[in-house]
Amino acid sequence: MALTVGLRPLTRALLRPWARVPGAALGRPAAGSGDGVRCFGSPRVLVEPDPAAGVAVMKMRNPPVNSLSLEFLTELLISLEKLENDKTFRGIIITSDCPGIFSAGLDLLEMYGRDPAHCAEYWKAVQELWLRVYLSNLVVIGAINGISPAGGCLLSLSCDYRVLANNPKYAIGLNETLLGIIAPFWFKDVLVNTIGHRAAERALQLGFLFPPSDALQVGIVDQVVPEDQVQSTARSVMAQWLAIPDHARQLTKNLVRKPTADRLLQQRDADIQNFVRFISRDSIQKSLHVYLEKLKQKKG
Numbered sequence: 267m268a269l270t271v272g273l274r275p276l277t278r279a280l281l282r283p284w285a286r287v288p289g290a291a292l293g294r295p296a297a298g299s300g301d302g303v304r305c306f307g308s309p310r311v312l313v314e315p316d317p318a319a320g321v322a323v324m325k326m327r328n329p330p331v332n333s334l335s336l337e338f339l340t341e342l343l344i345s346l347e348k349l350e351n352d353k354t355f356r357g358i359i360i361t362s363d364c365p366g367i368f369s370a371g372l373d374l375l376e377m378y379g380r381d382p383a384h385c386a387e388y389w390k391a392v393q394e395l396w397l398r399v400y401l402s403n404l405v406v407i408g409a410i411n412g413i414s415p416a417g418g419c420l421l422s423l424s425c426d427y428r429v430l431a432n433n434p435k436y437a438i439g440l441n442e443t444l445l446g447i448i449a450p451f452w453f454k455d456v457l458v459n460t461i462g463h464r465a466a467e468r469a470l471q472l473g474f475l476f477p478p479s480d481a482l483q484v485g486i487v488d489q490v491v492p493e494d495q496v497q498s499t500a501r502s503v504m505a506q507w508l509a510i511p512d513h514a515r516q517l518t519k520n521l522v523r524k525p526t527a528d529r530l531l532q533q534r535d536a537d538i539q540n541f542v543r544f545i546s547r548d549s550i551q552k553s554l555h556v557y558l559e560k561l562k563q564k565k566g
């Protein structure tokens with residue numbers, strides 16, 4: 267899938283070929299490789315390749331909470347595009363390097379107090395990441411090792427399979443209404459596709475964040491395992507998926523997912539304009555302010 271990112275110079279600069287990880291991560295041998303295979307990535311995305319298996323583990327590390335800022339989204343896109351275009355890889359495992367947090371979702375500071383042009387650029391990058399993950403030709407498995415609200419949940423839902431760590435704190439769901447905002451139609455579509463219409467209707471309106479047992483029951487994740495088994499389980503599941511011939515699996519995935527993706531592809535600009543109009547409203551900015559203050563006060 268050819269994707270073009272209409273970004274400003276700052277973010278375009280990040281789209282240079284395959285930045286190497288600075289500092290300690292640079293050239294660190296990939297876990298379990300033992301043969302000099304090197305990790306690569308960018309400041310916020312660490313990629314551990316296992317070429318023999320055809321698998322790469324992509325670790326998100328945008329501390330403290332892996333919020334999906336514009337820069338982070340851009341780095342994720344670069345990593346995904348690189349892996350997609352490298353015939354070595356047939357599957358990726360997306361996981362977090364931030365303890366207890368998979369991703370806190372979209373970065374509220376990219377939507378609060380920003381001008382319309384920035385909000386538009388940000389939303390375009392959010393769309394781009396979703397399309398890239400959702401329509402990836404690779405097998406994409408989410409090894410969800412932390413809480414995963416809103417945009418973090420969308421990222422998880424866009425994987426082909428989700429393994430969640432069994433920790434009651436690791437809730438997952440589209441909780442936008444709790445912030446006084448709404449999940450866009452394509453977030454909603456993916457949830458409906460995953461858990462069904464009625465369950466999605468309740469979950470979306472009430473902003474449910476499902477703890478692991480409920481998440482499994484409703485089907486928002488495929489498997490719940492002890493925390494120390496998340497990565498190994500994701501690996502075993504990957505092996506099952508990779509046993510299927512790529513062309514057959516890819517065409518089938520496309521058949522199933524294309525209609526959902528097309529709904530956004532047919533109206534991307536209108537969706538951006540709608541987002542900008544919505545998020546710029548005084549009442550929505552006030553809601554975001556209140557929510558951000560709550561997050562601050564929680565710290566005491």
Ligand SMILES: CC/C=C\CCC/C=C/C(=O)SCCNC(=O)CCNC(=O)[C@H](O)C(C)(C)COP(=O)(O)OP(=O)(O)OC[C@H]1O[C@@H](n2cnc3c(N)ncnc32)[C@H](O)[C@@H]1OP(=O)(O)O
Pocket residue numbers: 330331333367369370371372373374375413415416417418441442445447448449450540541544545558561562564565
């Ligand atoms: C038409 C369509 C219109 C709109 C569509 C918009 C769709 C939006 C989708 C989204 O994803 S909105 C984001 C939803 N996310 C959340 O609700 C999660 C909020 N965060 C939390 O609940 C908690 O931070 C936590 C993830 C449970 C982690 O808790 P912890 O106690 O470990 O950390 P703390 O709360 O102290 O946070 C540390 C630090 O990070 C800031 N933070 C947290 N989340 C975000 C975020 N999503 N964006 C930006 N910043 C975030 C938090 O304020 C703290 O900052 P500080 O250190 O400066 O105080």
